[in-house]
Amino acid sequence: MKQETSIVSASLNGARSSPRKMRLIADLIRNQEIYRALDLLNYSRKKRVSFLFKKLLLSLLSNWKKKHNQSYSEKKEYLYIKEVRVNQGKTLKRLRPVPQGRGHRIRKRSSNITVFLDNKKET
Template identity: 50%
Template sequence: MGARKRLRADKTKEAKKQVSFASLSNVPTSPRKMRLVADMIRGKEVNLALDLLKYSSKEASRRVEKLLLSAIANWKEKNEGVRMEDANLVVKSINVDSARILKRLRPAPQGRAHRIKKRSNHVTIYIDSKVNNQEELKVS
């Protein structure tokens, strides 16, 4: 590994240590339905996002709510002694990627068969304090 590549890798490692995240793999919900929920909370404060997810009627919101609570717990583990209320936590980004697709056959008229695709997805959520986001914008 060259010097520039190593320095870049060290820099990204340090950046990952500062940001708290949680991920969920192979969720048996279609990515399109999960993205509707993800778009609902992207960029919102954590307490507001938890309220939106709790009172949403969508089935995918229950899974994202648990994932957000996990990300908050990961943040608390990294930042001991800092109160969550003082940090002004924000959902920095949330990614929904397509996962495996199960292919099934459904009987159709006249001896035919139709293929059914049962989609699943991966969700990754990043949270950070609003203070850190503003400092990064000033530095850039």
């Protein structure tokens, strides 16, 4: 007996923004309906991070359509963002020259993002 899952995922690895900034936006869109989340990202003040999340959500929606061979409007389903994971990716380490021949380390952080989409039947 095979159970069919309706969960679809999309991920973005190596996004050039720190995980702390990414988690602020991730908390904003978690458990939201997908089109509402896209609207929230349109009006977010963190433009660079919200642009990355917007691309990821559009990819997620495309993955869902490809898996189910249908458009969103054909069935009465409520697509929502089930889970958002933001983990730390690779860190680029650079040196910044400071007085007396020293160097201070600069860490340029990146993030790995994974988003899961699920659906609920509307009642």
